C-alpha cells in the first residue's frame with residue numbers, strides 16, 4: 407500500500423486485551439446515547455488526526471506548559487471540534503481492563519468505526535489495529551496537511567492523494583458532511599454581500615436565517631451555525647451527495663465537488679446509490695485510518711490520551 411500500513415492487522419489485541427474492541431464499542435454506544443453528536447466527532451477527529459502526518463493520535467495531545475507542547479486542537483483548522491473530553495471515558499474503560507495496552511491511535515480508529523455504525527452508516531468496518539501513539543504534536547504543520555473550506559478541488563485531491571486516496575474516495579469521505587454542523591464564520595463569505603450563485607435560492611434564504619449578519623466571530627461560543635444536512639442531520643447517508651446536486655452544498659469545497667469534472671461523476675453516482683456510497687466510504691475510512699502508522703517499537707502506548715507518558 408502507498409501508505410504503508412505494514413504491521414497493522416485485524417484483532418491485534420486478541421491476546422493482549424481480548425475485549426478491547428468490545429469495550430470501545432460499548433463506550434461509543436453509551437456516549438452516543440447520552441450525546442448523539444459524540445459519534446459525529448469521532449469521524450471528524452479521525453480525519454484530522456490521520457491526515458496530519460500519521461494515524462498516531464497526535465491530535466489528542468493537549469497543550470502542556472510544562473513541556474511546551476502546543477496542541478493541534480489549537481490550530482484554526484480544528485475550529486469547531488468538540489467532545490474531546492469524552493475520549494478519556496473510553497480510554498479509562500480500556501485502562502481498567504488492560505493497563506498500558508491499547509493505543510489512543512487505535513482507540514480513535516475503533517471509535518470512528520463504531521460512530522459511523524451508530525449514525526446508520528456502514529457497519530462493522532474491518533479496522534486493523536496495532537498503531538502506536540505519537541510523542542509529538544504537529545501543531546505547526548496542521549494547515550499544511552488539512553485543506554481549508556474554500557480550497558480548490560485540485561488542492562484537496564492532492565492532499566488526499568498523498569494518503570493514497572483518489573477522487574472517488576474523496577467524494578465518499580466528504581460524505582461525512584452528511585452529519586454535524588458548520589459555524590457561520592465558515593459560511594458568511596458565501597452569503598454576503600450576495601448569496602453565491604451556486605446556492606439554491608431557497609437554501610440561501612435558510613442559510614441567511616441561520617447566519618443573519620455578515621460578521622461572524624471565529625469563536626465556538628458563537629452559537630450561530632447551520633446543519634450540514636437538514637434532512638437527515640444525524641444519519642451518515644448519501645443525502646450529502648443529493649444535496650450537492652441541488653445546490654445545497656454548505657462549504658465552498660463541498661459544492662465544488664459537484665461541478666469539477668474529476669469528482670462530479672462520483673457525486674452523481676453516490677447520490678443515486680446509498681449502497682455504493684457506504685461501500686466506498688467504508689474502504690476510504692480504512693485507508694485513511696492507516697496513513698503512516700507508528701508500529702513495533704515506534705512511539706508509545708499513551709496511558710492518558712492527552713499527555714505523553716511520564717518518563
Ligand code: HEM
Nearest residue numbers: 446449450453485486553554555562579582586587588589
Ligand atoms: C477537504 C476536506 C475537508 C474540509 C475542508 C473540511 C472542513 C470542515 C469544516 C470547515 C467544518 C465545520 C467546522 C465548524 O464550523 O464547526 C467541518 C465539519 C465536519 N467535518 Fe469536515 N472537512 C473536510 C473533510 C472531512 C472528512 C474527510 C471528514 C471525515 C471523514 C470530515 C468530517 C467532518 C464532520 C463529521 C464535521 C461536523 C463536526 C461537528 O458537527 O462537530 N470532514 N469540516
Ligand SMILES: [Ca+2]
Nearest residue numbers: 455458460464
Ligand atoms: Ca496525526
Ligand SMILES: [Ca+2]
Nearest residue numbers: 584635638641
Ligand atoms: Ca445525512
